[in-house]
Amino acid sequence: MSELTDLTAAAAAERIRAREIAPAELFEAYRARAAANDLNAYTWVADAPPPDDGSAQAPLAGVPVAVKDLFCTEGVPSQSGSKILEGYRPPYTATVVAKLAQAGAPLLGKTNQDEFAMGSSNENSGFGPVLNPWDRSRVPGGSSGGSAAAVAAGLAPWAIGTDTGGSIRQPAALCGIVGLKPTYGACSRYGMIAFASSLDQAGPLTRDVTDAALILRHTIGRDRHDSTSLEFPGEIALPQAEDLKGIRLGVPEELTGAEGGIEPGVHENYNAIIALAEGLGATVEPCRLEHAPHALSAYYLIAPAEASANLARFDGVRYGLRVDGDADLITMYSRTRNAGFGPEVKRRIMLGTYALSSGYYDAYYGTAQKVRTKIAEDFHTAFERFDFIVTPTSPWTAFELGSKTADPLAMYLNDFMTVPMSLAGIPAISIPSGLSEGLPVGFQLAGPAFSESRLLDAAYALERAIGFDGSEARG
Amino acid sequence: MSPLTPEYEPVIGLEIHVQLSTRTKMFCGCRLSFNDPPNIHTCPTCLGLPGALPVVNARAIHFGIMIGLALGCEIAERSLFHRKNYFYPDLPKGYQISQYDVPLCRGGRLGDVRIHRVHLEEDAAKLNHLGASGRIHGSDRSWVDFNRGGTPLVEIVTEPDLRSPEQAREWPALLRTTLRQLGVSDVNMEEGSLRVDANVSVRPVGSTQLGTKTELKNMNSFRFLERGVRAEISRQIALLERGEPVMQETLHFDPATDTLTPLRSKEEAHDYRYFPEPDLVPVLATEEMLAAARADLPTELPAERAARFETELGLNADTARLFAFRTELGDYFERALAAAGGNGEQREVDPVELSNWIPQLVERIGSDADPAGSNVAPESLATLATMVKAKEVSRDAAREVLTRLVQEGGDPRAIVEREGLGALTAEDDGLGKLIDRALAADPAAVNQVRSGNMKAIGPLVGYVMRETKGRADGGEITRLIRARLGL
Numbered sequence: 026m027s028e029l030t031d032l033t034a035a036a037a038a039e040r041i042r043a044r045e046i047a048p049a050e051l052f053e054a055y056r057a058r059a060a061a062n063d064l065n066a067y068t069w070v071a072d073a074p075p076p077d078d079g080s081a082q083a084p085l086a087g088v089p090v091a092v093k094d095l096f097c098t099e100g101v102p103s104q105s106g107s108k109i110l111e112g113y114r115p116p117y118t119a120t121v122v123a124k125l126a127q128a129g130a131p132l133l134g135k136t137n138q139d140e141f142a143m144g145s146s147n148e149n150s151g152f153g154p155v156l157n158p159w160d161r162s163r164v165p166g167g168s169s170g171g172s173a174a175a176v177a178a179g180l181a182p183w184a185i186g187t188d189t190g191g192s193i194r195q196p197a198a199l200c201g202i203v204g205l206k207p208t209y210g211a212c213s214r215y216g217m218i219a220f221a222s223s224l225d226q227a228g229p230l231t232r233d234v235t236d237a238a239l240i241l242r243h244t245i246g247r248d249r250h251d252s253t254s255l256e257f258p259g260e261i262a263l264p265q266a267e268d269l270k271g272i273r274l275g276v277p278e279e280l281t282g283a284e285g286g287i288e289p290g291v292h293e294n295y296n297a298i299i300a301l302a303e304g305l306g307a308t309v310e311p312c313r314l315e316h317a318p319h320a321l322s323a324y325y326l327i328a329p330a331e332a333s334a335n336l337a338r339f340d341g342v343r344y345g346l347r348v349d350g351d352a353d354l355i356t357m358y359s360r361t362r363n364a365g366f367g368p369e370v371k372r373r374i375m376l377g378t379y380a381l382s383s384g385y386y387d388a389y390y391g392t393a394q395k396v397r398t399k400i401a402e403d404f405h406t407a408f409e410r411f412d413f414i415v416t417p418t419s420p421w422t423a424f425e426l427g428s429k430t431a432d433p434l435a436m437y438l439n440d441f442m443t444v445p446m447s448l449a450g451i452p453a454i455s456i457p458s459g460l461s462e463g464l465p466v467g468f469q470l471a472g473p474a475f476s477e478s479r480l481l482d483a484a485y486a487l488e489r490a491i492g493f494d495g496s497e498a499r500g
Numbered sequence: 501m502s503p504l505t506p507e508y509e510p511v512i513g514l515e516i517h518v519q520l521s522t523r524t525k526m527f528c529g530c531r532l533s534f535n536d537p538p539n540i541h542t543c544p545t546c547l548g549l550p551g552a553l554p555v556v557n558a559r560a561i562h563f564g565i566m567i568g569l570a571l572g573c574e575i576a577e578r579s580l581f582h583r584k585n586y587f588y589p590d591l592p593k594g595y596q597i598s599q600y601d602v603p604l605c606r607g608g609r610l611g612d613v614r615i616h617r618v619h620l621e622e623d624a625a626k627l628n629h630l631g632a633s634g635r636i637h638g639s640d641r642s643w644v645d646f647n648r649g650g651t652p653l654v655e656i657v658t659e660p661d662l663r664s665p666e667q668a669r670e671w672p673a674l675l676r677t678t679l680r681q682l683g684v685s686d687v688n689m690e691e692g693s694l695r696v697d698a699n700v701s702v703r704p705v706g707s708t709q710l711g712t713k714t715e716l717k718n719m720n721s722f723r724f725l726e727r728g729v730r731a732e733i734s735r736q737i738a739l740l741e742r743g744e745p746v747m748q749e750t751l752h753f754d755p756a757t758d759t760l761t762p763l764r765s766k767e768e769a770h771d772y773r774y775f776p777e778p779d780l781v782p783v784l785a786t787e788e789m790l791a792a793a794r795a796d797l798p799t800e801l802p803a804e805r806a807a808r809f810e811t812e813l814g815l816n817a818d819t820a821r822l823f824a825f826r827t828e829l830g831d832y833f834e835r836a837l838a839a840a841g842g843n844g845e846q847r848e849v850d851p852v853e854l855s856n857w858i859p860q861l862v863e864r865i866g867s868d869a870d871p872a873g874s875n876v877a878p879e880s881l882a883t884l885a886t887m888v889k890a891k892e893v894s895r896d897a898a899r900e901v902l903t904r905l906v907q908e909g910g911d912p913r914a915i916v917e918r919e920g921l922g923a924l925t926a927e928d929d930g931l932g933k934l935i936d937r938a939l940a941a942d943p944a945a946v947n948q949v950r951s952g953n954m955k956a957i958g959p960l961v962g963y964v965m966r967e968t969k970g971r972a973d974g975g976e977i978t979r980l981i982r983a984r985l986g987l
Binding site: 095096097103105110113115116117119214215216217218219221222223249250251252253330331333334336337338339340342343344354358378381382383386390 | 544547548549550551552553554555556583585587589592593594595644771773774775778779780781
């Protein structure tokens with residue numbers, strides 16, 4: 026356990042501050058592992074540590090960070106997992122990445138992902154699927170699968186990803202690491218290649234809860250480039266709770282009952298964690314989220330609708346792929362988009378275009394927005410009685426590559442328990458809660474908007490009690 | 501020949517796009533420019549690069565509220581931006597950010613035309629086509645200049661209240677003056693900062709139903725606008741006369757030939773799939789913002805000025821509007837009025853008399869010239885008008901004096917004195933003798949006048965006026981003749 030890459034990011038930063046290791050040494054250790062990785066977790070890896078700019082003195086002490094491909098990074102490929110952006114190097118850097126660099130976390134590499142963040146298995150990447158380090162025949166989850174696999178496999182000390190309907194939490198669960206989706210607006214979206222603007226949110230994927238708190242602390246805040254970003258009330262405290270005394274946990278029957286199709290091993294683990302939480306002093310009671318079962322339907326109208334517009338800019342005119350149209354504009358558009366987008370992206374563009382079409386708008390997009398409001402109200406009501414809502418993160422553990430690709434609807438069910446929080450814009454965290462048949466299981470806690478510090482505290486107390494060991498995945 | 505047959509009435513509504521003269525673009529910090537080298541005022545946002553986000557320009561909202569207040573609109577406390585989706589190379593995001601069903605301003609009126617709505621949006625980039633047509637079809641190569649892309653626009657939509665091609669030229673001129681006075685736009689049609697599209701339909705006179713309308717584009721001057729609308733009215737009437745229907749379509753006006761050609765249906769057959777722009781938050785027009793906009797309004801807008809000229813000074817409606825729409829004429833008029841004794845009760849010059857002389861002046865200095873730059877000082881024109889009113893100089897002679905003033909400047913009294921252009925009055929011997937000669941020369945007319953046919957006095961008066969070369973006033977001559985005949 027003396028390997029540098031076995032340290033959590035916070036522990037590595039501690040060593041750097043104590044001058045036991047140099048930032049460049051740590052960077053090189055990870056860079057070498059990342060460059061040699063056989064999980065296809067990265068789409069680009071830095072070839073040298075950044076010049077010593079005194080980052081050892083910065084809050085994050087020079088501990089490098091892996092960044093999901095869809096974050097724009099100046100001069101570095103930023104392709105959002107899509108062939109239509111193959112080789113695209115943006116002229117500017119996303120706010121969140123710039124803030125991390127400023128806080129002393131330089132860019133280690135860009136991680137593979139489902140194309141335009143559309144997927145739950147990373148099999149939709151234009152650059153090939155990512156393998157799960159716990160079992161290479163299985164998926165790492167998605168869409169931030171590269172980030173999750175890299176952190177789990179010790180190819181990065183920590184990473185950032187984005188979560189639209191579960192894209193941080195679900196791969197974190199399937200890879201046995203921590204994943205946090207902050208309150209919508211907590212972190213700037215500027216420079217994130219958009220999937221669904223009203224849902225996309227950046228967040229950390231880390232080995233433990235403390236590391237997640239550290240990344241969050243340095244990425245939150247109002248950004249003048251993002252009108253939907255918000256000033257975060259207060260600071261993110263480092264978690265230190267040792268128990269859950271006085272914490273009221275709500276168990277939503279609508280999500281954790283039979284309807285979600287939760288695997289027995291996952292359900293068993295969930296019940297065990299509930300019992301553990303009670304042992305730590307929490308009170309646990311059922312709660313109602315009446316409209317939550319409709320979340321998936323609403324999500325698969327709203328997200329594709331926004332995506333259909335967000336992806337219109339990939340037209341072959343200014344950047345990225347262009348396939349010649351024999352002097353005809355429409356043919357150029359059509360050939361470019363046909364060649365550049367994968368099947369899932371095309372499916373969602375068509376779904377979204379249809380949902381917004383004249384004559385269908387009210388029935389589809391309009392109704393979905395009403396459902397979204399109802400879901401947010403349900404949470405609001407629930408949080409009058411409960412501190413947090415708890416569910417399994419995913420209905421199942423990592424599944425075999427190719428086992429769900431033929432059935433998009435089955436694939437969409439991955440998000441059954443993560444999508445409601447996304448629609449409500451509230452923070453939720455997934456922590457590794459044990460193994461089922463040798464594969465990691467995730468436990469999700471969701472709190473009211475801007476409750477991140479309390480949420481991290483509760484997750485931290487549980488994490489200590491669970492004592493999950495993820496070293497197996499680092500080989 | 502008028503294209504309007506009396507059986508049909510045109511119904512015209514206008515959609516006016518106005519580029520706001522903010523310092524920066526609608527949703528990013530790039531500077532506004534005109535005729536700069538291409539693509540130097542761009543950034544990730546106005547190029548639609550992946551990951552870039554829009555941020556609303558607060559100054560554009562301020563200007564939008566000013567326009568709304570000036571047009572008497574209701575300002576929405578909360579308005580929304582939507583995405584208007586369509587593919588075109590001048591639209592880098594694949595959608596235009598515009599306001600849709602919750603615009604910044606609703607209702608209102610300017611002059612005799614009601615305003616339907618005023619909303620904010622972003623301009624498209626500029627396409628340049630290399631090739632004979634100058635349009636995208638059949639061009640050899642096209643390129644895009646994104647300097648213009650993202651320029652703040654307001655779209656002002658009128659109710660279909662206009663009824664003639666002339667009105668379609670005149671009303672936008674009032675709007676342009678109003679916007680210019682607000683200082684919110686350069687309102688230059690040649691440079692494209694003011695663009696007017698017209699929706700035109702015709703219907704039988706007396707009908708209250710609207711006919712099928714067509715949309716006319718590319719009319720980049722008020723004159724073209726009038727011609728385009730006139731041509732389209734003729735075309736529609738001709739169709740209806742032949743028993744053929746008017747098709748709802750968008751037409752491109754070619755000012756070189758006065759013809760209208762349909763835009764290819766592919767260019768306009770759109771379902772724009774509007775939905776609320778998720779990258780922006782609603783625009784909240786606070787009391788502070790309204791107060792700030794109100795404080796920036798000029799004390800008197802052109803429509804208010806026209807009303808004041810008409811009701812307080814007694815000018816006829818056409819002249820009042822002319823002076824209000826062409827602020828330089830209104831300003832000159834008011835300076836002349838002030839020079840001649842101000843606006844007090846003891847006004848020395850009659851405003852109506854004075855107002856008649858300004859078009860005369862404009863006729864002599866060129867219709868687009870500013871009289872303030874001419875040789876005629878406002879007080880000189882006021883003096884001339886006063887002399888006419890006091891019958892010190894006849895109207896005909898005064899026109900001659902004005903011509904001299906335009907040529908050499910100076911004081912009208914001195915010119916009248918020097919040239920001997922003063923009015924001949926009853927006290928003048930010469931006038932009495934001329935009247936005697938007129939009566940002697942046409943005894944038949946004299947007899948008719950004596951027997952009560954007053955119309956017969958015309959030739960007698962005309963004779964005297966000719967002989968005095970216009971120096972005597974017609975009314976005065978009539979009075980003198982009647983007195984001479986004992987009537």
